[in-house]
Amino acid sequence: MxxxxxxxxxxxxxxxxxxxxxxxxxxxxxxxxxxxxxxxxxxxxxxxxxxxxxLSAGQETLSRLMADGVAGAPEGATPIVAVAAGLESAAGAMTPFNRELGPRLHAVIATSAELQERDQLKQVGIAAAVTEALRARGVPDPVAALAAEVGMLAFKEAYTAWTAPDNQQELTELTRASLERLHGALAELG
Structure with missing residues (x-):
């Protein structure tokens, strides 16, 4: 060997x-x-x-891609626009390998409370990296944390849709649509 x-x-x-x-x-x-x-x-x-x-093999890479995308957003971008840049950075790096293994990964995680907890911690870690990248842009803490969490929810929804067998859309399209929908939902909170 x-x-x-x-x-x-x-x-x-x-x-x-x-x-x-x-x-x-x-x-x-x-x-x-x-x-x-x-x-x-x-x-x-x-x-x-x-x-x-x-099961969390790509966490560091995903965190870095999202944070780098946020940091690279145009100067003066709103927090949600900066998060969109982070999502686009991460989505653009996903490969057919990620798409193929996604459903299997989710199925395995669903079988164990320990693995579900670890998956949640992974998501918290990624959201923390995005929050820190937003803070570095001067976004105040509560806004940075909320924008990062909305971004993570958008990515999670989009990734699930992307890995569905009948999906024909690219992950970047799905993340953009999900983030827009969630941003609109936040506005409805009043």
Missing amino acids: PRWEPDARHRLVTAALHLFSEQGYDGTTVTEIAQRAGLTKSTFFRHFPDKKDV
């Missing part, structure tokens, strides 16, 4: 999700994941500290 595999991380994520779906999260070992991916257990641990981390 080669020492270095250029797609090892993707292979490990794919193998883990397939095994979690087939035999359950608790019934799957790191050794089985590595074997299914055609890699060694030590390769697994070079990429992930434990099997739970496979």
